[in-house]
Structures are given as C-alpha cells and as structure tokens.
Amino acid sequence: MSTETSQTIRLASVKDIPEGEGREYRVGDLFVAIFRDQGEYYAIEDYCPHAGAPLNDGPVSQGAVTCMWHGWKFSLRDGSCMNIPRGFPVRTFPLKIEGEDIYVTLPTGDAPVNDMNQES
Numbered sequence: 184m185s186t187e188t189s190q191t192i193r194l195a196s197v198k199d200i201p202e203g204e205g206r207e208y209r210v211g212d213l214f215v216a217i218f219r220d221q222g223e224y225y226a227i228e229d230y231c232p233h234a235g236a237p238l239n240d241g242p243v244s245q246g247a248v249t250c251m252w253h254g255w256k257f258s259l260r261d262g263s264c265m266n267i268p269r270g271f272p273v274r275t276f277p278l279k280i281e282g283e284d285i286y287v288t289l290p291t292g293d294a295p296v297n298d299m300n301q302e303s
C-alpha cells in the first residue's frame with residue numbers, strides 16, 4: 184500500500200519565467216525547475232538523473248531541455264530521455280496556472296510543507 188501524498192503549492196508567477204528558459208525553485212530538499220516553452224509551462228525535478236546536474240539553465244527547444252553537462256535531452260512533458268538509449272527519465276510534476284500564479288503538485292515525501300518561495 185502506497186502512503187505517498189502530495190501537496191500543491193504556488194512556486195512562481197508566469198512573469199518569472201522568460202520564454203525559452205527555466206528557473207529553479209527549492210522546496211525543502213527538492214529542487215524543481217519550471218520551464219516555459221512556446222507559451223506552455225512545465226515542472227520537472229531540477230536534477231539530471233545521469234550525474235546530478237541542474238537542468239534549469241539548459242537550452243530549451245521544442246518541448247525539451249538539454250543538460251549542460253553531457254547533453255542528455257529530456258522531454259518537458261513526460262520526463263523521458265530523448266537521445267540516449269536506456270537513458271533514465273527525470274521526474275515531472277503536475278503544474279497549473281491560476282491567473283498569473285504557477286502551482287506545482289509535489290510529493291510530500293520529498294517536499295516538506297514549507298513554501299519557501301511564497302511571496303508575502
């Protein structure tokens with residue numbers, strides 16, 4: 184029986200994410216990268232499953248981000264590795280937009296409930 188639960192928290196404003204770029208947010212011990220590509224927003228774990236590089240500063244194109252360290256390319260939609268046979272996927276997280284706010288649903292096992300990025 185799974186005991187995993189989740190929480191949905193506001194991480195950013197749409198104005199914080201320039202087109203074709205990503206930004207990193209920390210929630211507890213979890214690093215989350217939010218990307219904007221062709222007007223769509225995506226949330227993935229900001230940790231390359233190959234060797235641990237941050238992904239938020241990688242080049243974004245056609246729904247994918249490329250890791251700056253060794254070039255693994257990940258789908259922003261489902262996290263699959265697109266250019267390395269048997270390459271590990273990166274985790275993705277559900278994201279929704281309400282007004283100008285970006286909310287991401289994260290597993291609570293990895294992300295203590297303290298929204299450190301919440302603006303006051």
Ligand code: FES
Nearest residue numbers: 231233234250253
């Ligand atoms: S650390 Fe990302 S491809 Fe190697």
